[in-house]
Amino acid sequence: MCTTCGCGEPHEHTHEKDQELLIKLERDVLHKNKLIAERNRGFFEARDIKAINFLSSPGSGKTTLLEKTIASQKNHFDFYVIEGDQQSSRDADRIEKIGAKVLQINTGKGCHLDADMVHKALHQLEPPNGAMLMIENVGNLVCPALFDLGEHKRVVIMSVTEGDDKPLKYPDIFFSADLCIINKIDLLPYVDFDITAAEDYLHRLNPSMEIMQVSATTGEGMEAWYHWLEKESRLVLD
Numbered sequence: 001m002c003t004t005c006g007c008g009e010p011h012e013h014t015h016e017k018d019q020e021l022l023i024k025l026e027r028d029v030l031h032k033n034k035l036i037a038e039r040n041r042g043f044f045e046a047r048d049i050k051a052i053n054f055l056s057s058p059g060s061g062k063t064t065l066l067e068k069t070i071a072s073q074k075n076h077f078d079f080y081v082i083e084g085d086q087q088s089s090r091d092a093d094r095i096e097k098i099g100a101k102v103l104q105i106n107t108g109k110g111c112h113l114d115a116d117m118v119h120k121a122l123h124q125l126e127p128p129n130g131a132m133l134m135i136e137n138v139g140n141l142v143c144p145a146l147f148d149l150g151e152h153k154r155v156v157i158m159s160v161t162e163g164d165d166k167p168l169k170y171p172d173i174f175f176s177a178d179l180c181i182i183n184k185i186d187l188l189p190y191v192d193f194d195i196t197a198a199e200d201y202l203h204r205l206n207p208s209m210e211i212m213q214v215s216a217t218t219g220e221g222m223e224a225w226y227h228w229l230e231k232e233s234r235l236v237l238d
């Protein structure tokens with residue numbers, strides 16, 4: 001039996017037709033997503049809303065970073081949050097407790113947010129002019145890289161418990177990001193994570209990427225992150 005599709009054909013038969021169809025389908029899905037992402041971008045630009053897409057593997061600390069950032073900086077920025085998870089409203093509940101307006105999106109079987117989900121969420125969340133919109137994507141280092149949400153900046157978080165080789169193994173997500181936050185540096189004494197090697201892999205992949213080392217738990221390095229946010233909030237979108 002063919003192991004590619006499980007059909008009854010001998011191993012030699014080709015899947016060129018299937019592959020063509022798959023490529024076309026993928027192109028159509030991404031094209032449609034891109035069009036909606038541009039609408040979202042237009043919406044943000046017209047209202048001077050800064051939208052940041054947070055990407056990482058599950059558990060790297062996206063929600064913790066958001067909780068600490070909102071708690072510390074809510075007098076400086078008007079935070080609105082979109083939370084993406086396959087199931088549950090646990091992250092939205094955490095953000096709500098800190099006092100920011102938040103909307104949870106559940107993707108079900110889906111492994112990423114797409115531009116249409118964000119478009120619909122914006123109708124419900126109604127971020128006002130000048131808001132800082134934080135979008136926490138589904139924890140996954142592969143699929144979210146492909147889907148433009150219309151965001152202004154992409155921030156990828158890697159934590160020191162995941163291994164320093166993640167940029168080599170999942171290059172797309174690191175290549176597409178503007179900033180990489182290396183989180184959980186409080187755990188560096190206990191784990192085998194070479195921070196110089198990680199930064200070297202990141203810069204080889206994406207020379208213009210900014211890199212920060214933080215501990216969202218202890219607060220170490222967070223000032224640099226707040227300065228980055230401040231700088232982004234002052235950027236004029238065109």
Ligand SMILES: Nc1nc2c(ncn2[C@@H]2O[C@H](COP(=O)(O)OP(=O)(O)OP(=O)(O)O)[C@@H](O)[C@H]2O)c(=O)[nH]1
Nearest residue numbers: 057058059060061062063064139183184215216217
């Ligand atoms: N030691 C340490 N633990 C941290 C740090 N940041 C987050 N954590 C812990 O890591 C775990 C996962 O954090 P979350 O913020 O839920 O991670 P997430 O990326 O939002 O996870 P998903 O939404 O499931 O993808 C929690 O137990 C946090 O307390 C940190 O800087 N240091």
Ligand SMILES: [Mg+2]
Nearest residue numbers: 062063091136
């Ligand atoms: Mg989370």
